Amino acid sequence: MNYQLLLIEDDPIFTFLLEKGIDHAELKGEVISFLNGKPALDYLTKEYSDKHNYIIFLDLNMPVMNGWEFMEQLELLAKTDNCMVFVLTSSAYRHDIEKLKKKPLVAEFVTKPITEYHLKGIKETILNKFEKN
Amino acid sequence: MSFDVMDTHPEAIYDEITSLAAAICNTPSSLISLVDDKRQFFKSHHGLDINGTSLEDSFCKHVISDDVGLLIVEDTHNDNRFNDYNLVKNDSNVGFYAGASLTTENGYRLGTLCVLDYKPRKLDNTQIDGLQTLAKQVVQLLELRKSKKKEKDQKLDLERKGQLLDNIVSATGIGIWERNLNEDSIILNKQAFGIFGLNKDSINQFSTDIWFSLIHQDDLPEVKKKMLECLSYPSVGCSVQYRFLQEDGTYKWVHEKGKVLKWSDTKKPLSMYGTVQDITDKKNYNTELQRVKNNQEAMINSTKDLMWSIDLEFKLITANTAFHELVTKIQGKPFNEGSLVLSDHVAKQITEKWKSYYNRALTSGRFSVKQKIQNPRKFWTTYGLTSFDLLYNKEGEKIGITCFSKDITSEVLSQQVLISAKEEMQKIMDTSLDIICTLDEEGYFLSINKACKTVWGYNPKDLIGTNYIKLVHEDDIESTENSAESVSFGEKIVNFENRYVHKNGTIVPMLWSSNWDEKDRIYYCIARDNTEKKKAELQLANSEQLFKTLVQESSDIISIVDSEGYFSYVSPSCKKILGFSPEEYVGKNAFDNVHPEDFDTVKNKFLSISENDSVKIEPFRFRNKEGNWTWFENLLSNQLNVPSINGIVITSRDITDKKKAIEQLENSERRYKTLVQEGSDMICIVDEKAVFSYASPTSTKILNITPEEFVDTNAFEYVHPDDYATVYNEFIKVLDIPQVAIKPFRFKHGDGHWIWLETIITNKLNEPSIMGIVVNSKDVTTKVQHLKAIEEQNVQLKKIAWTQSHIVRAPVARLMGLIDLLKDDKEKLKLEEKERILNYIITSANEIDHVIKDIVENTINAIDLDEIT
Structure with a gap:
């Protein structure tokens, strides 16, 4: 079973920081970046397969298709068996993300900036889920 | 046959015959001798002075015993039958006898006609014939006599009988x-x-x-x-x-x-x-009887009650008009006498019901049934009472049933009303917390409600039949009995207090209202548990005591001054009240500390003590140690001439608190006045349809509508259309609950614009002095405007918060991330990557600068109130 790490983030600086962090934290898998939810969804609609594990880092405030809209579509597509979503938020102001909390696909909320320290914790969560058995 | 001739008086006709017989036969003596079973009687005796002899001396008996027509004895002395006869042997010396039988038509021999001589002799045939003819004559005479007597007796008898009949007739x-x-x-x-x-x-x-x-x-x-x-x-x-x-x-x-x-x-x-x-x-x-009978019949036929009687086969004997009319109404024609009184025109079960009634009457005699009749054509229920009784003939045999049916609707209905009234009364009594009871004149409980269980611990059944005095506390028995006596004299006692002993032994203060009903001879009483009131009274008494103690021990200063106001004595309480010790006052003049504004009044009052025994000085201000003013009320007593005192005794009471309280009260009254009469509150009274009957004068100030203009208009005419439904829904609630608070709504001002009213409405429809809904409205336009402003501001603040989280936070987060990357570099980054990070840092910093500018502008806009109203 291999991993696909999908980074959905419109801010190139954050994407850069995330890629570096993934690199430093030594998360396995193929890293694919998208600028908003739309291309990411197109990709998954086309390529989604039970043979892969999908780790999705999702920003919320994005043009074209934002994080909430993406989640609604993803739910119709992906299963919790092989898919985890880490929501990236830019602040502690969480009022508008309450509705995402209840979604089974969402694994964790991570407050930006995402650091190597965060990613090490995320790595453990991923391994707990997919590698333990 | 009796001739009734024996022992009768001599009769001339018979004497003539004996005389004739003696002459014919030429004898000295002749007799008519009649014989019965013991003797012979001489109906006529000629020439012999006796009127009869015994049978032993009778010649005639031989005529009868020998049954011969004629007996002739020519010489008695030579005849054995007669020679021993006294008439023969002794005096009379009868020597000859000849007798002819006196024989009746039916051959019955009565005796003889005989002739006698003293010497023996003979009779010739002529003489014998003559004697026998005369004998026949005698018989005829006797017969005649007999028939005459019979006739006479019959006549007497008839007269007697006639008399009797007359008596009977006259008696009847x-x-x-x-x-x-x-x-x-x-x-x-x-x-x-x-x-x-x-x-x-x-x-x-x-x-x-x-x-x-x-x-x-x-x-x-x-x-x-x-x-x-x-x-x-x-x-x-x-x-x-x-x-x-x-x-x-x-x-x-x-x-x-x-x-x-x-x-x-x-x-x-x-x-x-x-x-x-x-x-x-x-x-x-009979006429009277007929008249009574006619009246009865008229009565029976004019009544609305039904009367009918039937025989043993349920066939009609007779019925009154009402019955016939009813039957005609049901089946079109009345029952004929003699026809069966069960109609085909009614439901079968009704016929069966009547049959069972009749059978029941026949088997068990008289009874009555009550019937509930629901006539579908009418909308009410009627009630009937039918009585059945047996009908007997003169011989006491059962011959039928009499039935009587009466409309008792009004009785039943009034009974129902009575019952429900009783139930209601019972309900009131059961739910009353006060004791309601009746007592007879001796003081025994006749009835009592359940409240006695709560108040006295006894169940009603424990008390009924008990004398109330047993429950009264022994110290109150006398006063209670006196009170009961005055009640029985017609005095109505209200609020009589006494104490009762609870079942558990505690004492329960009671408050009584009693009334004596002379007609029923019953006391009607209502008693209330007075414990709480008593407690309150006690508390009041205690607090009064406390107050007294406080005042006396702490609020009063006793001092003695001379006629010019110099202190010679001051009580220790001054230390507490004024701060100075008594020693500090002695020798000083009291007027040094009096408030300048009060000085003249106090001085004048003080000087008037020389002419009075005591003077009261109205509240004035007196300086305390801290320089503040204490209010005093002073009572001066002239003791200048009392040697032990030799001064004026002043009792000073600190009334600062009281004064303050009065001021407060005045203030609050003023506030209240301001609120109610001049303030922003408007008080109105409307009816249940929201029509104004009163509006307070404040309406003019608040709405520019005078109270007179409000009266008789409907409150909803003034309510803003958008608020109408809400206000109406709130308003109708008050018809069910005592009070409703209506949130601010828009109400039309007299000048045409809308003002916001916050309103509390209170249901006082049942309060006689008001009989309406009290509406208390406050103009909250300003408040509402402020609230709106605050809401707007909140929206702005949210925007700021969002901006902070998304716009401010983003570049900061980026910077933090970039710095973190540089810090933990450990030579992993390449040179161009480091350059790229540097560019990113610059971009982010510029962004922050922009954001902060935006924030400042947004904030200024947000808090500018004047733009919002």
């Missing part, structure tokens, strides 16, 4: 008459005269026509008819009742019975007799 009051039809005359007895009202003179001119003329015209045809029948052979008699005219013009009812006594050979009636009776009373009685 029956009159008797006898008519001679040939002569057309009449005979009446005394009673008959009385009954007919006739006298003997009028009878003399009697004729049938006159008789008829006295008979009542209505009765005459019947009398004539009956008489004609009676006079036609062979009649059995007649009986007729008619009215007979009296002298005074009235009619008397008579009942005559008559019979023909004698018929002629040609079968014509000759005489008639009969009786007459006065039946006026009886007739009148």
Whole structure:
């Protein structure tokens, strides 16, 4: 079973920081970046397969298709068996993300900036889920 | 056969016969001798001075015993049958006897006609014939005598019997008459005269026509008819009742019975007799009876109650009009007498029901049933009570059932009302927290409600029959009895207090209201548990005590000054009240510390003490140690002439608190006045349809609408259309609950713009002094505007917060991330990567600069209130 790490983030600086962090934290898998939810969804609609594990880092405030809209579509597509979503938020102001909390696909909320320290914790969560058995 | 001739007196005719017989036979003596079983009696004795002898000396007996017609004894001394006879042996010395038998037509020998001589001799045939002829003559005479006597006896007997009959007749009051039809005359007895009202003179001119003329015209045809029948052979008699005219013009009812006594050979009636009776009373009685009967019938037929009777087969005997009418209403025609009273026109179960009623009456006798009748054509229910009873004939045999049915709707309904009233009363009594009870004149409980369980610990049944005095606390018995006595004299006692002993032994203060009902001879009482009130009273008493103590011990200063106001003594309480010790005051002048504004008043009052025993100084201000003013009320007592004091005693009371309290009260009153009369509150009264009946004067100020303009208009006319539904829904709630607070809504101002009113409405519809809904409204326009402003501001603040989180936070987060990457580099980054990071840092910093500028602008806009209203 291999991993696909999908980074959905419109801010190139954050994407850069995330890629570096993934690199430093030594998360396995193929890293694919998208600028908003739309291309990411197109990709998954086309390529989604039970043979892969999908780790999705999702920003919320994005043009074209934002994080909430993406989640609604993803739910119709992906299963919790092989898919985890880490929501990236830019602040502690969480009022508008309450509705995402209840979604089974969402694994964790991570407050930006995402650091190597965060990613090490995320790595453990991923391994707990997919590698333990 | 008896001739009744023995021992009768001598009669001339018989003496003539004996004399003739002696002459014929030429003998000195002759006798007519009659014999019975013991002796012989001489009906006539010629020439012998005795009128009879015993049978032993009788010659005649031989005629009878020997049954011969003639006995001749020629010489008695030579005949053995007679020679021993006294008449033969002794004096009289009878020597000869010849006797002829006195034989009746039927051959019965009565005795003899005999001749006697002293010497023996003979009779010739002529003499014998003569004697026998004379004997026959004697028999004839005796026979004649006998028949005469019989006739006389019969006459006597008839007279006696007639007398008896007369007595009987007069005793019965029956009159008797006898008519001679040939002569057309009449005979009446005394009673008959009385009954007919006739006298003997009028009878003399009697004729049938006159008789008829006295008979009542209505009765005459019947009398004539009956008489004609009676006079036609062979009649059995007649009986007729008619009215007979009296002298005074009235009619008397008579009942005559008559019979023909004698018929002629040609079968014509000759005489008639009969009786007459006065039946006026009886007739009148019958008339009365008929009248009563008619009245009864009228009554029975005019009542609305149903009455009918049926025989054992349920066939109608008779029924009253009401019954017939009802039946006609049901089945179109009434039941005929003798037909079955079960109708085909009603439901079968009804017929069965009636059948079962009748059968029940037959088997178990009298009973009544109550019926509930729901007539679908009418909308009400009626109630009937039907009673069944058995009908008997004179012999006491059951012959049928009488039924009586009565509409008792009004009784039932009034009973129901009574019951529900009773239930309601009971409910009131059951739920009352006060004790409600009745007592008889001795003080025994007749009834009591359940409250006694709560108040006294006893159940009603424990108390009924007990005397109330047993529950009264022993110290209160006397006063309670006195009170009860004055109640029984008609005094109505309200709020009488006493103490009762609870079942658990505790004392319960009671408050009584009692009333004596003279008619029922009952006390009606209501008692209330007075514990709470008593407690409150006690508390009040305690607090008064406390207050006194406080005032006396701490608030009053006693001081003594001389006539110029210099202190010679000050009580220690001054230290607490004013801060100075008594020593500090002694020798100083009291006026040094009086407030300048009060100085003149106090000084004048003080000086007036020289002319008075005591003076009261109204509240004034006195300086304390801290320089503040203490309010005092002073009472001065002139003791200048009392040697031990030699001064003016001043009692000073610190009334600062009181003064403050009064001021506060005044303030709050003023506030209240301001609020209610001049303030922003408006008070109105509306009815349940929201029509104003009152508006407070403040309406003018708040709404520019005068109270007069409000009255009789509807509150909803002023309510903003957008708020109408909400306000209406809130308003109607108050009809069910006491008070409703209505959130601010828009109300039309007199000038045409809207103002916001916050309103509390209170239901006082049942309060007699108001009888409406009290509306308390406050103008909250400003408040609402402020609230709106705050809401707007909140929106702005949210925007700021969002901006902070998304716009400010983003570049900061980026910077933090970039710095973190550089810090933890450990030579992993390439040179161009480091350059790239540097560029990123610059971009982010510029971004932050922009964001902060935006924030400042947004914030200024957000808090600018004036733009929002």
